[in-house]
Amino acid sequence: MAAVSSLSLSAIGQTSGDRKVNVPxxxxxxxxxxxxxxxxxxxYHSVGVRASASASxxxxxxxxxxxxxxxxxETKLNxxxxxxxxxxxxxxxxxxxxxxxxxxxxxxxTYRYDAVFxxxxxxxxxxxxxxxxxxxxxxxxxxxxIKALKEDPxxxxxxxxxxEEWARSQTSSSLVEFSSRDGxxxxxxxxxxxxxxxxxxxxxxxxxxVGLFRLLELANATEPTVLEKxxxxxxxxxxxxxxxxxxxxNLLSKLVQAKELLKEYVDREKKKREERSESQKANEAVxxxxxxxxxxxx
Numbered sequence: 525m526a527a528v529s530s531l532s533l534s535a536i537g538q539t540s541g542d543r544k545v546n547v548p549x550x551x552x553x554x555x556x557x558x559x560x561x562x563x564x565x566x567x568y569h570s571v572g573v574r575a576s577a578s579a580s581x582x583x584x585x586x587x588x589x590x591x592x593x594x595x596x597x598e599t600k601l602n603x604x605x606x607x608x609x610x611x612x613x614x615x616x617x618x619x620x621x622x623x624x625x626x627x628x629x630x631x632x633x634t635y636r637y638d639a640v641f642x643x644x645x646x647x648x649x650x651x652x653x654x655x656x657x658x659x660x661x662x663x664x665x666x667x668x669x670i671k672a673l674k675e676d677p678x679x680x681x682x683x684x685x686x687x688e689e690w691a692r693s694q695t696s697s698s699l700v701e702f703s704s705r706d707g708x709x710x711x712x713x714x715x716x717x718x719x720x721x722x723x724x725x726x727x728x729x730x731x732x733x734v735g736l737f738r739l740l741e742l743a744n745a746t747e748p749t750v751l752e753k754x755x756x757x758x759x760x761x762x763x764x765x766x767x768x769x770x771x772x773x774n775l776l777s778k779l780v781q782a783k784e785l786l787k788e789y790v791d792r793e794k795k796k797r798e799e800r801s802e803s804q805k806a807n808e809a810v811x812x813x814x815x816x817x818x819x820x821x822x
Contacts, residue, residue: 599627599672606668609661614782618652623669626731630673634727636719637675639683639712644735646684651776655783687712687735691742699743700753713758720759728760733768736760 594602603623611619626645629635649666656662670677690709691699702710703717720726736758740750755762 593631594627594674596624596627599623603668603672606671607665609664611665612657614786615653615656618779619665619669622648622652623672626673629727629729629731630675632727634724636727637679638716638732639687639709640716640735640739641729641732642680642735643684643687643738644729644731644733646680647734647738648731648772652779655787687739688742691739694739694743694745696743696745696747696750699739699745700750700757703757717758726759728764730768730771732760733765734772736765737769737772 600620600623649669653662653665667677670680687709690707698705702713716726720728736751736754740746740754745751751765752762755765
């Protein structure tokens with residue numbers, strides 16, 4: 525995949541004969557991210573539109589209460605300013621979809637950062653960017669993405685690692701019985717359960733669902749009933765979690781297929797370029813020999 529570090533998928537998809545590789549398009553993959561689109565709120569619609577001279581007094585009044593909330597365009601622009609290098613479009617299109625969705629979630633009035641959500645996002649991001657040509661660029665993109673949302677990328681990583689280490693030491697039973705124990709992660713889960721139990725105090729998202737799935741995965745809690753018990757302990761609707769995890773699994777499957785096909789195509793083109801280069805060198809060597817022969821024969 526190193527060959528695509530500075531090229532877009534559309535650029536890679538053409539050869540001298542204008543042939544295109546049969547890879548699921550980035551737009552097609554992004555459409556599958558529609559399943560990860562977060563629920564919008566009235567707050568977003570009221571702050572995503574700029575007041576104009578023709579706006580009604582009621583709209584202007586609503587806008588005045590949310591002047592500190594950026595628009596989606598501003599968040600995307602912040603990301604582009606923070607990371608200016610080209611991103612292959614098989615990654616970039618999906619990243620742009622994600623940042624729009626996360627913006628809508630981030631600025632809902634019920635939103636509050638928590639470590640399970642952070643674990644879910646980090647899991648999705650690492651799965652999406654697996655195989656990216658440069659580890660350094662992958663981290664820089666992560667930094668730019670989170671900072672564009674006015675949050676702390678280091679906190680995301682630290683909290684995700686903290687929950688991963690905790691989950692590895694758990695069993696199916698201890699995982700769902702967090703409320704009966706003391707500890708840093710247990711306190712985080714208790715706080716989530718308390719807020720989720722109060723109407724309007726918790727903003728569920730599909731990143732949160734992925735975070736729960738990751739906890740179960742690391743604890744080797746494979747029994748079907750464990751997720752149900754964990755959702756009950758956290759006061760989370762299991763039906764929503766099941767639905768969102770199905771979307772997540774389907775998305776990863778399509779993304780893996782696309783990246784595998786892209787890698788095969790890039791490898792083929794690299795081999796062709798090497799063969800053309802060797803052929804050119806051979807021709808130049810023959811011409812040189814012929815020239816020397818003609819010179820000697822004169």
